[in-house]
Amino acid sequence: MFGLVQAPDRNGKLAYEEWGDPKGYPVFLLHGTPGSRLGPKPRTFDLHKLGIRLIAYDRPGYGDSDRHPGRRVSHGAKDVLAIADALELKQYSVVGRSGGGPHALACAAINPDRVASAAAVVSVAPPDAEGLEWMAGMAESNVMTYSLMARHSPDLAQVGALLARNADAIRRNPSSLLNSLNEEMPDVDRLVVEDAGIRDLLQINYLSAVGRYTGSPSEGDHPPQPTGWVDDLVSFREPWGFRPEDTEGVPVLLWHGEQDVFAPVSHFQWLAEHIPGASAVLQPSAAHFAALPALPRILAWVRDKAL
Numbered sequence: 001m002f003g004l005v006q007a008p009d010r011n012g013k014l015a016y017e018e019w020g021d022p023k024g025y026p027v028f029l030l031h032g033t034p035g036s037r038l039g040p041k042p043r044t045f046d047l048h049k050l051g052i053r054l055i056a057y058d059r060p061g062y063g064d065s066d067r068h069p070g071r072r073v074s075h076g077a078k079d080v081l082a083i084a085d086a087l088e089l090k091q092y093s094v095v096g097r098s099g100g101g102p103h104a105l106a107c108a109a110i111n112p113d114r115v116a117s118a119a120a121v122v123s124v125a126p127p128d129a130e131g132l133e134w135m136a137g138m139a140e141s142n143v144m145t146y147s148l149m150a151r152h153s154p155d156l157a158q159v160g161a162l163l164a165r166n167a168d169a170i171r172r173n174p175s176s177l178l179n180s181l182n183e184e185m186p187d188v189d190r191l192v193v194e195d196a197g198i199r200d201l202l203q204i205n206y207l208s209a210v211g212r213y214t215g216s217p218s219e220g221d222h223p224p225q226p227t228g229w230v231d232d233l234v235s236f237r238e239p240w241g242f243r244p245e246d247t248e249g250v251p252v253l254l255w256h257g258e259q260d261v262f263a264p265v266s267h268f269q270w271l272a273e274h275i276p277g278a279s280a281v282l283q284p285s286a287a288h289f290a291a292l293p294a295l296p297r298i299l300a301w302v303r304d305k306a307l
Contacts, residue, residue: 004064005086008078012066016057016083020047025303026092028080028107029056029295033099033236034167034177034229036063036208040201040292042299052299055092057083059103061228062209071231074241076103077110084114093302095119097291098263099232102126102240105275109246116306119253119298121291122260125267126244127237129274137264139184149237160230167210167226174203185287186259192289201292248276251305255298257286 001018017037024047031039037056041047047054059076060068068075080103084092093116096104101123108118125132135143145162148155169176178193185193193199211224252275256268265282272280279301283290291298 003086005082007060007066007068008082010068012060012068013064014057014060014066014079014083015064016055018053018055019044020050020052020054022053024048024051024053025307026053026055026084026087026089027299027302028083028092028094029054030076030080030094030096030100030103031056031059031062031205031209032097033232034062034209034226035059035099035205038063038208039097039205040198040295042296046296047299050296050299050303052303054299055083055087058208059228059232061226061231063211063228065228067227067231069231071235072238072241073102073235074106074110077106080107081111081114090114091116091306093117093119093306095121095295095298095302096123097121097295098123098288099236101263102236105244105247105252106240106242108250108252109242109244112247112250115250117251117253117302118247119255119302120271121255121294121298122257122263122288123254123267123271124236124263125270126240128239129267129270132266132270137261137266139181139261141181141184142262145233146237149233156230156234159233160225163226163229164223167229168223170206170210171212171223174207175199177206178202184261185289186261188257188259188285189287189289192292198289198292244271244275247278251302252278253298253301253305254278254280255291255294256282257288257290258282258284259287262288
């Protein structure tokens with residue numbers, strides 16, 4: 001089921017969609033960067049077996065959600081709450097993968113009376129994480145992009161131009177992003193994304209994130225700008241608006257692959273040290289994209305902690 005809700009505290013709409021058991025336990029799945037509500041998720045049959053009502057939404061600037069200029073990670077908690085209120089959900093859980101991880105922690109920290117459990121999967125740590133060399137161990141493509149995102153003075157023109165080129169490449173060939181990352185991926189990641197089903201889901205996700213372009217430059221039309229992608233990267237490198245420690249009291253799962261080069265394991269270790277009582281799962285033979293086949297187990301964890 002597809003729906004639109006009014007974005008909180010601003011003009012604009014948030015687009016969301018539901019899958020699985022309509023009477024099941026509600027879990028929000030927060031997509032990666034770039035991403036959309038159509039990001040990889042378990043099959044509807046598996047969601048029914050898990051008893052999960054899965055809800056995903058396009059973060060502002062992605063897919064069918066209107067942009068929220070200047071948004072921070074903490075704003076994600078308000079957006080999820082607005083959708084939960086529209087759906088009349090008293091309690092729910094959140095699972096955030098990759099770029100969705102910080103937003104899942106925001107939900108747990110800011111709305112602990114509504115969030116029964118949360119999981120941050122292959123997530124980065126805050127930019128002001130004391131003692132953490134934030135870009136150490138990251139793939140060169142990440143280092144290059146985040147180097148333009150110097151805290152408090154990001155070069156938005158260069159970032160926007162870079163991501164606009166990437167978005168255009170995705171529109172021409174939805175495999176382009178995965179192809180460009182192929183050389184940087186550990187072998188275990190390549191095995192995951194070579195699976196035809198997972199690769200198809202990722203391609204749909206990326207294309208939905210940046211939007212199809214059907215206009216004509218000769219008529220003055222221009223492709224949509226990847227504002228969600230830019231705003232995500234800015235938000236990760238600016239203060240998040242909460243502390244990971246603020247999630248205390250909400251059961252939190254941290255799941256990570258030790259060979260991850262897009263969100264290095266040092267970020268997982270920092271979060272595990274700073275979130276009281278977190279259940280920390282580190283998979284030695286996994287990397288970033290291994291989070292996708294692990295989603296059913298992670299959904300079962302948040303469900304069991306909530307019920």
